[in-house]
Amino acid sequence: MSFVVEKPGALTLVQDLGRWGHQFRGVTVSGPMDPFSLRMGNIMLGNGQNDAALEITLFGLDIIVNEERCVVLAGADLNMRINGAPAQSWTAYYVPPGSRITIGGLSGDGCRSYLCFSGGIDVPLVMGSRSTYVRASLGGYNGRALKSGDVVNLNAPKPLWRLGDGLVCPPELRPMRPRDELICAMDGPQIDAFTQEGINTFYGETFTVSNEIDRMGYRLDGPEIELCKSPDIVSDGIALGAVQVPGHGRPIVMMSDRQTTGGYAKIAVVCTWSAAKLAQRLPGDPVRFRRVSEDEAVSYLFEFERSLETLDRMRATYRSRRR
Amino acid sequence: MYRTPRFLGSGDSCLVVEFSDSIDMEANLRLQSLRRELSKTHIPGVLEYVPTYRSLAVYFNPLSISRAELERLIDRTMDSLDPSARGVRRVLVMPVAYGGEFGPDMKNVSEHTGMSEEEIVRRHTGLDYYCYMLGFTPGFSYLGGMDESLATPRLRNPRLLIPAGSVGIAGKQTGAYSIDSPGGWQLIGRTPLRLFDPSDSENPTLIDSGDWIRFRSISSDEYSVIQKEVSSGKYSPVRVTEEVEGLCPSSSKNQAR
Structure with missing residues (x-):
């Protein structure tokens, strides 16, 4: 019960929803850059939302699945092929033993996607999670990105898994958004380290995603954000989406592999929902921030839960359909 | 150290309780005792507490608990801390x-x-x-x-x-x-x-x-x-x-x- 990696692609990692509960030990949460897509992919297959899948970034993965399974590519459409035939994202496919799954590359709606398998990926739990944290060689497949020749185990799927073949997630439920949508943010814990002009720049101007992006953070290019105090603070906690502004005035949005603590002033914190949207963007994409209230930020999360429930009901109905 | 700790929002899922803006052992001892007390009560929706030099970051699921409710519970716990307790x-x-x-x-x-x-x-x-x-x-x-x-x-x-x-x-x-x-x-x-x-x-x-x-x-x-x-x-x-x-x-x- 496994798949073999023929080509690993640009960056392919095993991720579940993250290693929560150990930040006080200095252990990074990691987990998926777009958790909403991973959760939906798992729901489509009848998996647990926290089951581990492959986080695929950009392009190039090529695997051979040794056992029959259903698979879904949830997230950006990365031109998947199954045994040579084009296969859609957000669609469950039955794959017979020996099937080859390849990921061609970007088609324009984002850069990360989750290849979910019915039953999920079976790697050892490390501190309660299967997520890979490469910097500390923690979790996932031997603590690292996949390489050619790796043999990755799969869990046994739950009963009736096969009946999910062909299920499509309706476009209106998918958590994908245009790559120029405004990014929602709330004022950060050190907003008083910035001048009014600096704050206006942050919420008013257009930034672009720089070339310096990874799972730890997204550095943005654009106008300098003016500070009125030193950007160096006595280290405190860094939440997902925290926007740090070092002395050079260029914002860095902290993502899944962020360190647990840091010493730069945080002007804002991107909402959980929007951080996953930013994670789909590529160097050169525009980024504009919009100041939102806590209620609005949380409303997106409630809305997603409703979509997830709708999808789960659809899955149940789909499986019990007349054939 | 501040006379009363400050609540600072840090996004939709994190609340920071700040005791000081500098490295301060008294502030750290106090936030450690708050952390211990809060950990005992198991507040539904709280994911974890992350102490730093001078503040306690509280990570929570906003679908389970609102920030306002969390602040109320933390305030109540802070009031209940016995400052003369032997450590x-x-x-x-x-x-x-x-x-x-x-x-x-x-x-x-x-x-x-x-x-x-x-x-x-x-x-x-x-x-x-x-x-x-x-x-x-x-x-x-x-x-x-x-x-x-x-x-x-x-x-x-x-x-x-x-x-x-x-x-x-x-x-x-x-x-x-x-x-x-x-x-x-x-x-x-x-x-x-x-x-x-x-x-x-x-x-x-x-x-x-x-x-x-x-x-x-x-x-x-x-x-x-x-x-x-x-x-x-x-x-x-x-x-x-x-x-x-x-x-x-x-x-x-x-x-x-």
């Missing part, structure tokens, strides 16, 4: 082999401070260190309280790989590398203890913030013995618990500030 000081004794192959930068520190190696070891082991927080890498503790006469600037050329357990000095700070990592600290010794062990799902880290560390000088022979015991799982670290008066500063004292 407990947990000390971890950390054996360290100083100098030689374990402390390749001992010479630098000796040159910079004008002290002999023996004197450096005497001063480094002579005080207990308070662990304010963990961060940087898994299991890395930020310690306070080094004898300032030992202060030595970082290496001009950082090393690409420093073995886990290395004990070093960087400016006025001292600490131990918890995992193999690059770094620029002046290395004066190494502990055979495993500061971060992800395979130990119960206690992957030896030190918790709020603990104290007492370095103990050991020979290289003792280093090998302890190292063997650690790898076979037979070593249990020496921990000392001391009762102390008034770990939490009294509230009346705060009012006077």
Whole structure:
């Protein structure tokens, strides 16, 4: 019960929803850059939302699945092929033993996607999670990105898994958004380290995603954000989406592999929902921030839960359909 | 330290309770006692508490609990803290082999401070260190309280790989590398203890913030013995618990500030 990696692609990692509960030990949460897509992919297959899948970034993965399974590519459409035939994202496919799954590359709606398998990926739990944290060689497949020749185990799927073949997630439920949508943010814990002009720049101007992006953070290019105090603070906690502004005035949005603590002033914190949207963007994409209230930020999360429930009901109905 | 801690929003899923804007042991002791008290109550929707030098970050699921409700519960807990309660000081004794192959930068520190190696070891082991927080890498503790006469600037050329357990000095700070990592600290010794062990799902880290560390000088022979015991799982670290008066500063004292 496994798949073999023929080509690993640009960056392919095993991720579940993250290693929560150990930040006080200095252990990074990691987990998926777009958790909403991973959760939906798992729901489509009848998996647990926290089951581990492959986080695929950009392009190039090529695997051979040794056992029959259903698979879904949830997230950006990365031109998947199954045994040579084009296969859609957000669609469950039955794959017979020996099937080859390849990921061609970007088609324009984002850069990360989750290849979910019915039953999920079976790697050892490390501190309660299967997520890979490469910097500390923690979790996932031997603590690292996949390489050619790796043999990755799969869990046994739950009963009736096969009946999910062909299920499509309706476009209106998918958590994908245009790559120029405004990014929602709330004022950060050190907003008083910035001048009014600096704050206006942050919420008013257009930034672009720089070339310096990874799972730890997204550095943005654009106008300098003016500070009125030193950007160096006595280290405190860094939440997902925290926007740090070092002395050079260029914002860095902290993502899944962020360190647990840091010493730069945080002007804002991107909402959980929007951080996953930013994670789909590529160097050169525009980024504009919009100041939102806590209620609005949380409303997106409630809305997603409703979509997830709708999808789960659809899955149940789909499986019990007349054939 | 502030008279009353401040609540700072940090996005839709994190609330920061800030006690001070500087490194302040009283503030840290207070936030540690708040953290202990909150951990006992198991607030539904709270994912974890992350103490730092001067604040406590509370991560929560906003679908389960609102920020306003969380603030109310934290306020209530803060009011209930007994400032005159006798505290407990947990000390971890950390054996360290100083100098030689374990402390390749001992010479630098000796040159910079004008002290002999023996004197450096005497001063480094002579005080207990308070662990304010963990961060940087898994299991890395930020310690306070080094004898300032030992202060030595970082290496001009950082090393690409420093073995886990290395004990070093960087400016006025001292600490131990918890995992193999690059770094620029002046290395004066190494502990055979495993500061971060992800395979130990119960206690992957030896030190918790709020603990104290007492370095103990050991020979290289003792280093090998302890190292063997650690790898076979037979070593249990020496921990000392001391009762102390008034770990939490009294509230009346705060009012006077």
